[in-house]
Amino acid sequence: xxxxxxxxxxxxxxxxxxxxxxxxxxxxxxxxxxxxxxxxxxxxxxxxxxxxxxxxxxxxxxxxxxxxxxxxxxxxxxxxxxxxxxxxxxxxxxxxxxxxxxxxxxxxx
Amino acid sequence: xxxxxxxxxxxxxxxxxxxxxxxxxxxxxxxxxxxxxxxxxxxxxxxxxxxxxxxxxxxxxxxxxxxxxxxxxxxxxxxxxxxxxxxxxxxxxxxxxxxxxxxxxxxxxxxxxxxxxxx
Numbered sequence: 001x002x003x004x005x006x007x008x009x010x011x012x013x014x015x016x017x018x019x020x021x022x023x024x025x026x027x028x029x030x031x032x033x034x035x036x037x038x039x040x041x042x043x044x045x046x047x048x049x050x051x052x053x054x055x056x057x058x059x060x061x062x063x064x065x066x067x068x069x070x071x072x073x074x075x076x077x078x079x080x081x082x083x084x085x086x087x088x089x090x091x092x093x094x095x096x097x098x099x100x101x102x103x104x105x106x107x108x109x
Numbered sequence: 110x111x112x113x114x115x116x117x118x119x120x121x122x123x124x125x126x127x128x129x130x131x132x133x134x135x136x137x138x139x140x141x142x143x144x145x146x147x148x149x150x151x152x153x154x155x156x157x158x159x160x161x162x163x164x165x166x167x168x169x170x171x172x173x174x175x176x177x178x179x180x181x182x183x184x185x186x187x188x189x190x191x192x193x194x195x196x197x198x199x200x201x202x203x204x205x206x207x208x209x210x211x212x213x214x215x216x217x218x219x220x221x222x223x224x225x226x227x228x
Contacts, residue, residue, distance in 0.1 A: 033214035035156075042205060042221050043156065048214035086156050089213065096169055098146075098209075103155040 003091050004101035011107040012077045020072045022087030022101045032070035032087040034063060047072055082108045111136040113206050113219035121226050127193040131206030131219060138187050139164045144209040145189045147180060149202040161209060162189055196226045
């Protein structure tokens with residue numbers, strides 16, 4: 001079981017806004033980072049820190065956090081955003097371990 | 110541009126030791142700004158953090174794998190390595206090496222290598 005909890009699947013209509021969430025006690029103290037993974041490919045960082053995008057990531061991707069929940073929002077979802085999304089952060093043990101959420105499969109309709 | 114490349118056997122027999130190496134180019138494993146990590150993904154499943162090593166040699170491992178995992182670093186070759194002992198079919202996965210910034214995000218991943226545990 002994962003200490004970071006994600007909904008297994010989410011869908012969004014093309015061009016609409018979708019929020020993918022990640023819940024965990026450690027998120028009260030640490031930011032989550034978010035990764036997009038398409039079939040057969042390595043994950044790609046899309047959001048890190050408070051709300052930062054690496055170079056090359058479209059500005060329709062944004063991040064936020066409140067309490068024990070981190071969120072990844074895609075504003076105006078595109079067909080190419082269909083992918084698995086994973087959150088990652090420290091665990092809540094205080095031992096500097098890392099943990100991934102179980103992943104969310106995003107379908108763009 | 111930083112690149113990471115995993116190498117090692119794609120097939121390992123049950124009860125044996127899985128050994129993988131990650132070669133880093135465009136950056137140095139001796140940098141104090143990063144952790145050098147291993148992550149795996151069983152077929153059709155999610156990502157699992159295995160552990161990381163700092164350039165100093167200090168390590169941190171997933172408690173569920175800790176008794177079987179060793180991560181080491183070779184600064185002279187700009188490589189770091191993973192050893193996982195007593196493997197079973199449950200260890201079949203794509204194994205990724207990655208660079209994690211100490212501020213808690215992974216900015217570079219290797220392409221991944223599939224390791225199958227089978228006799």
